[in-house]
Amino acid sequence: MRIVIGAPGNGAQLKDAMKAYLQSDARVDEVIDLSTPDATYPAVSFNAAQAIVDGRADRGILVCGTGIGTAIAASKVRGIRAATAHDLVTVRGSVQNYDAQILCMGQNVIAPAAAVALLDVWLDLRHDPDSAYAQKLVEIAEFEAD
Secondary structure (H helix, E strand, O other): OEEEEEOOHHHHHHHHHHHHHHHHOOOOOEEEEOOOOOOOHHHHHHHHHHHHHOOOOOEEEEEEOOOHHHHHHHOOOOOOOEEEOOOHHHHHHHHHOOOOOEEEEEOOOOOHHHHHHHHHHHHHOOOOOOOOOHHHHHHHHHHHHO
């Protein structure tokens, strides 16, 4: 799996901890860090989302202060679903139910050890196209296409 990761300055510490974990995980083939010292959360979010749309990455992780700004910005890229999640229920739901390609977290919300534990679960999650949510995702995609 190829994972794009990024954060502005207020998410750099958590992003670095998550990046180190991903680089040591056998399930991850490549970690592409789009962070730069002057990156804004919208810019890094748009770039990460576009990398997924363009096929350069399979999934993404974005970190800011709360995870909310990055989720909003990344979701503006057509075809991307980004979700802020800080616990097991929302991390699982983001992928299994909503097929979110990007996981967003907040450095001011979650400790690195907890984020890495959730990341371990996230790497194995897959969307269930036969779930009750599948038709709702079609409805969202149709609206987005208009």
